[in-house]
Structure formats: structure tokens, C-alpha cells
Amino acid sequence: MSATFRALRNPNYRLWAGGALVSNIGTWMQRVAQDWLVLTVLTDHSGTAVGITTALQFLPMLLLGPYAGVLADRHSKRAILLWTQSAMGLCGLTVGLLVVTGSAQLWQVYAAALFLGLTSAIDGPARQAFVSELVGQDDIANAVSLNSASFNTARLTGPAIAGVLIAWAGTGPVFLLNAASFAAVLISLARIRASGSATLATRGKHQVVEGLRYVRGRPDLVLILVLVGILGAFGMNFPVTNALMSTAEFGMGPGEFGLLGSIMAVGTLAGALLAARRSGPRLRFLLGGALGLGFFTLIASVSPSFWLYAAVLVPVGLASLTFLNSCNTSIQLSVEPQFRGRVLALYLATLQGGTALGAPFMGWLGSTFGARWSVAAGGAVVLLAGLLGVFVVVRKNPLTWRQQLSASFPRRGGVVSPAPGGRTPG
Numbered sequence: 001m002s003a004t005f006r007a008l009r010n011p012n013y014r015l016w017a018g019g020a021l022v023s024n025i026g027t028w029m030q031r032v033a034q035d036w037l038v039l040t041v042l043t044d045h046s047g048t049a050v051g052i053t054t055a056l057q058f059l060p061m062l063l064l065g066p067y068a069g070v071l072a073d074r075h076s077k078r079a080i081l082l083w084t085q086s087a088m089g090l091c092g093l094t095v096g097l098l099v100v101t102g103s104a105q106l107w108q109v110y111a112a113a114l115f116l117g118l119t120s121a122i123d124g125p126a127r128q129a130f131v132s133e134l135v136g137q138d139d140i141a142n143a144v145s146l147n148s149a150s151f152n153t154a155r156l157t158g159p160a161i162a163g164v165l166i167a168w169a170g171t172g173p174v175f176l177l178n179a180a181s182f183a184a185v186l187i188s189l190a191r192i193r194a195s196g197s198a199t200l201a202t203r204g205k206h207q208v209v210e211g212l213r214y215v216r217g218r219p220d221l222v223l224i225l226v227l228v229g230i231l232g233a234f235g236m237n238f239p240v241t242n243a244l245m246s247t248a249e250f251g252m253g254p255g256e257f258g259l260l261g262s263i264m265a266v267g268t269l270a271g272a273l274l275a276a277r278r279s280g281p282r283l284r285f286l287l288g289g290a291l292g293l294g295f296f297t298l299i300a301s302v303s304p305s306f307w308l309y310a311a312v313l314v315p316v317g318l319a320s321l322t323f324l325n326s327c328n329t330s331i332q333l334s335v336e337p338q339f340r341g342r343v344l345a346l347y348l349a350t351l352q353g354g355t356a357l358g359a360p361f362m363g364w365l366g367s368t369f370g371a372r373w374s375v376a377a378g379g380a381v382v383l384l385a386g387l388l389g390v391f392v393v394v395r396k397n398p399l400t401w402r403q404q405l406s407a408s409f410p411r412r413g414g415v416v417s418p419a420p421g422g423r424t425p426g
Helices: 003-009 011-041 047-074 077-100 106-134 137-169 172-191 207-216 219-234 238-249 254-277 283-301 306-334 337-369 371-395 398-405
Strands: none
Touching: 003 011, 003 137, 003 254, 011 047, 011 077, 011 106, 011 137, 011 172, 011 238, 011 254, 047 077, 047 106, 047 207, 047 238, 047 337, 077 106, 077 172, 106 137, 106 306, 106 337, 137 172, 137 254, 137 306, 207 219, 207 337, 219 283, 219 306, 219 337, 219 371, 238 254, 238 306, 238 337, 238 371, 254 306, 283 306, 283 371, 306 337, 337 371
């Protein structure tokens, strides 16, 4: 099997990847339908309303993420996922029925987004850490990259399908199809054979504080979280900025709006497949992804036509995926198993919390001053953050940072580099 897809040799991972792909397609379809419903049906092109919806969906991770990480470290991740995936499927079904019956109101969509956010806050750390239990240490980096490839394959197809369905039948059926797609991941979870190799944290007091202390003692993790928070808030609110650019700036319909997500996914999918071929995380890819995202977002803000704007979204997607994959892989490989859930929870809380806090502001900025100003401001902040990251690394010892980011990764010849604190990965 090609080195790009080597994690698929594991039967448990194959089951998980297949179910997740179907569910991810449905999720991306619903994201487009939700934004279109709020923007054009329940409001008169209110970017602020779209931003609030996005914030409600991501803010719970900021508040509950650390506690969700404790759950993921202490309990069966598969059991957690069975409950959370079922709840998210029921949420999509409820909104779909409200829309189909013509009784959907803005506050109901807000409530559904909040419920989805609460459930996702519990689901996220368990889902991210679950991948490490399905494959061996040698295949963790590849599995993380293939997860990104699966997610972005769905991002490539989901928005385009949603755009066609919305134009043909409205947003309601899209929500219902997303609800049905959760059956795939639930079936895959039920069929996965437990390996019995999971390392669970022991029960005790102050486990959230314990996780925070662990991160505080790792400057490389602190750098990742700071950059992720800034980029999440100002550079990754694509549902808000793309919605405003496609409608307010270029006067396009649902088909073109959905197409923007698919075009961006071309870049993110390419980034995921390139990452799958790499042997592990690299500091230059992490910082280069941040700089590239800021630069190409600024280019997108001045694109004179819809199609040029869409074309620039390809390198935007490539840069964003390169950055996020480098962050995720670095955490998965360098953090000790008993802390992995909590650190991943902090990572997701910072990413999604930053997106939640930034979405209303970016929506307000676009509605008040114009969509281009929203995109340009986000790109400028991201570029400055990337430059700040480069400055911090250069000011310290770049070799030390590279060693920290690649800790716990098995090198050639079977020699395993020690994890922080002198321990070898369990």
C-alpha cells in the first residue's frame, strides 16, 4: 500500500474512516444550508446573524473543552462518541423538520447551533484522541493526515451537493440528509473491535489544572495554542466571509456559495495528502502555513471578480490545512497518552473558541464596512501573527523548538526520541 495511505492497513481505522467520510459530507452540507438559511431566509443578508450562529456553535468548546478532555482521558472514547454522534444526528433531524414544515425561526436555529456546540465540545477531544488508539505509534501522523483528507474530501463534495439541493428543494432536506448520514459513523463505531491498549488517566482532583500545568511547561505547545487562537478568530471564519463575499460583494446565489466551499476544499485536500506523505510534523510547515494563510487571504480581499476570488481560495485552503495539520500532529505525537485528551481539548477549545469569538466581529465588520474589509482585516492579523511566531522561534533556539515538536516520534532505525520529562511514549 502507498505510504500516503498506510494507516488504512488497520481494519479498525478503515471502519472509522469510512463512516466518518459519509458523516463529514453530511456535516458540510448542513453547514452550507445553515448559513444560507440564516443569511437569506430568516434575515435580510445579516452577516452579524451568521456570525452569531457560528459563535453559538463553537463557543461551548471554549468553555467546556478542558472538562471534555478529562472525560476523554478517563472514559472509553468509543462510548462517548456513540452518545455524541447520536445527539448530533437528532439535532439535524429536528432542525430539518422545522424547516420542512415552515415553522423554523431564527431563535430556534440559534438554539440548535448552541446544542450542537455543546455536543461537539464533548465529542471533539474524544474523536481526536480516538484516532491514536486505532493505529500504532508509527501510523499516528499518517492517520491524522488521512483524517484531514477525509474531512476535506467531504468539504469538497458536501457544499457543492448542498448548493444544488438548496436551489432545487430548499434547505430543509439538506438538514434531513445530514441527520441520516450519522448512521454511517454509528455503524462503524459499533463494528470496531476494542484493542484494549488505551491508556486512561486515573481519577483524581484538579485534573483540568493538571492538564494546564502540563501545557504551561511546554513552550512549543503554548506557541501552538496562541497561534491557533489568533488564526481561528481572524483567519478561519470562512462561512462568514465567504457568505458575505458571494452574496453582498458579488451578488451570487446558493450554488455559487456552495461552490466556494468546494473550491477551497481542493486546496485543503491537497494539503492533507501532502501531509500524509511526510514522516512527521515540521516547524517550517507550521509557521509557513500561518504566513501563507495571511498572505493569500489579503490577496483574496482585493480579487476583482468572483472567479478570481474563488481561485485564491485554493492556496488559502492549502495554507490553513498545512498549519492545522502540523499543530494537530505535533500534539498527537509529543503529548503523553494520559494527557492527550486534555491537551487536544485545549487545542480544540482555542481553535473553535477563537472562531466563536471572532465570528460575530468579522460578520459585523463585513456588514458595516463591506465584505472586503472583513477579509482584509483577517488576513492582516493572521500575517502579523505568523511573523510574530517566526520572531519568537528565531529569538529562542530553533533546534530546541524542532526537538520539542518532534518529540515522541519514532525515527528511522527504530530509535524513539524521548518524550518531555525523559519518558518514552507508552
